[in-house]
Amino acid sequence: MFLLFPSILFAQDKDTVAMRYSRIITKEDLKGYLTIVSDDAMEGRETGKDGQKKCADFIQSMFRSFGIPPYRDNTYYQEFPLDIVKPTHAEVSINKINFIANKDFYNYPGQSEQQINSTSVLFLGYGIDDDKYSDYKGIDVKGKVVMILSGEPFRKDSTSFVSGKKDRTKWSYYKTKPDKAKEKGVSALLIVVDNVEKDVADNKHRLESESMKLEGNTIEMPVIYISKEMANAILKKKKIDSLKEKILASGKPLNLVAKTKIEIGIKSKIEKVNSENVLGYIEGGDLKNELIIVTAHYDHLGKSGDVVFNGADDDGSGTVGVMELAQAFAKAKKDGHGPRRSILFMTVAGEEKGLLGSSYYVQHPEFPIKNTVCDLNIDMIGRQDEKHKDNANYIYVIGDDKLSSQLHTISESANKLYENLELDYTYNDVNDKNRFYYRSDHYNFAKNGIPIIFYFNGVHEDYHKATDKVEKINFDKMEKITRLVFYTAWELANRNERIVIDSDKK
Numbered sequence: 001m002f003l004l005f006p007s008i009l010f011a012q013d014k015d016t017v018a019m020r021y022s023r024i025i026t027k028e029d030l031k032g033y034l035t036i037v038s039d040d041a042m043e044g045r046e047t048g049k050d051g052q053k054k055c056a057d058f059i060q061s062m063f064r065s066f067g068i069p070p071y072r073d074n075t076y077y078q079e080f081p082l083d084i085v086k087p088t089h090a091e092v093s094i095n096k097i098n099f100i101a102n103k104d105f106y107n108y109p110g111q112s113e114q115q116i117n118s119t120s121v122l123f124l125g126y127g128i129d130d131d132k133y134s135d136y137k138g139i140d141v142k143g144k145v146v147m148i149l150s151g152e153p154f155r156k157d158s159t160s161f162v163s164g165k166k167d168r169t170k171w172s173y174y175k176t177k178p179d180k181a182k183e184k185g186v187s188a189l190l191i192v193v194d195n196v197e198k199d200v201a202d203n204k205h206r207l208e209s210e211s212m213k214l215e216g217n218t219i220e221m222p223v224i225y226i227s228k229e230m231a232n233a234i235l236k237k238k239k240i241d242s243l244k245e246k247i248l249a250s251g252k253p254l255n256l257v258a259k260t261k262i263e264i265g266i267k268s269k270i271e272k273v274n275s276e277n278v279l280g281y282i283e284g285g286d287l288k289n290e291l292i293i294v295t296a297h298y299d300h301l302g303k304s305g306d307v308v309f310n311g312a313d314d315d316g317s318g319t320v321g322v323m324e325l326a327q328a329f330a331k332a333k334k335d336g337h338g339p340r341r342s343i344l345f346m347t348v349a350g351e352e353k354g355l356l357g358s359s360y361y362v363q364h365p366e367f368p369i370k371n372t373v374c375d376l377n378i379d380m381i382g383r384q385d386e387k388h389k390d391n392a393n394y395i396y397v398i399g400d401d402k403l404s405s406q407l408h409t410i411s412e413s414a415n416k417l418y419e420n421l422e423l424d425y426t427y428n429d430v431n432d433k434n435r436f437y438y439r440s441d442h443y444n445f446a447k448n449g450i451p452i453i454f455y456f457n458g459v460h461e462d463y464h465k466a467t468d469k470v471e472k473i474n475f476d477k478m479e480k481i482t483r484l485v486f487y488t489a490w491e492l493a494n495r496n497e498r499i500v501i502d503s504d505k506k
């Protein structure tokens, strides 16, 4: 009896406070809000468009109805300026001969306006970094026009030069070539591909899409995908195929300088637009200078003709989860149980365009970054993936141990005490090829040294399709996950000590 007594008290204590307010979060409310957020009237909530603004207005009106006052100057909005970059073809000439876009070469939109003129092109075989397949070591690539072969070199026995294995799926390698080149200060990167016209057909949508960025970002290195004929024009007497054969036969890297006059012109057509993050700020008590942030993105893909991408799961589910959490904490505060630390419930825009709203926030934080304890980010919590098709009682937890082991412990114990979900850490593995850790808004906080948790149900057959609709949402599941976030936030906001940053597993 004596031993049991304190734990009973503890349980009763929870029952009267945290548990009571967790019950404000209900599947009925979640369904009601999500039915509005994912309605056709919201037109797919594309950043900068009317539907997104309509949804912002709905969220702010709900924050107001929960009794949350505007966070400053009578507003719930943090507005941010964006550039819509229209697709334009690059202009490329070699020794004064103009080449033709989408036949001889192609480039993706989003590159900033610039003119690059050079009298030489540096050929670096397959590589741009100091891996064993490239011997550019000691060669200064800074400010130079660099040409490389696409893909990965394979030996005659079809083992890879890079991995030494018969493995043709080293996808991360393909992605990193332009990144590496940018990092090294290359002025323009030419990538020789096997078939320009096929690539253009395969990537038609991306090539013709507008892209969006925060206003006034820095100049991006152009990346131009060129045909073998164009490569031969650059090399003059040499032929790209024979250089390729030489590399593959010898198993050794190769580099050379082609004395060729090349001119690359990128023109950009930009349209200005504004978007807004919607902020529901609940001021804390004795520790109010410290801040917990809870985020979800309310923007989605918009519409294509008459087809609306409703984005019920992505990320209508997280959006209404944040709204319910705000309501629960607002009610607790009204009743005299407000959080000790302040909490910012922030639905952001621009996620689908490249995490732009959260990126803007961390560049222009409304509350000091150094006082920001953590970010709990919810992106898709209403569905099940293939792996869990027979078990709704799960959620992927990503990133919780990357900067703070305490955050992981708090998340685990909140789950054990209250919700008993299966916390699946599959995607927390740094080697996971999906790289989800880098793919939602929490990452902008993590980059700034703020511990995060990312709650995610995994992708499913309706992911990024017009069929991501409210009828397919499991609201029992959503209620449980939202309550798990509630208990985790409750502990983070009310514990004596701010969680410490004690690890670096990025």
Ligand SMILES: [Zn+2]
Binding pocket: 297, 314, 315, 351, 379, 380, 440
């Ligand atoms: Zn999303």
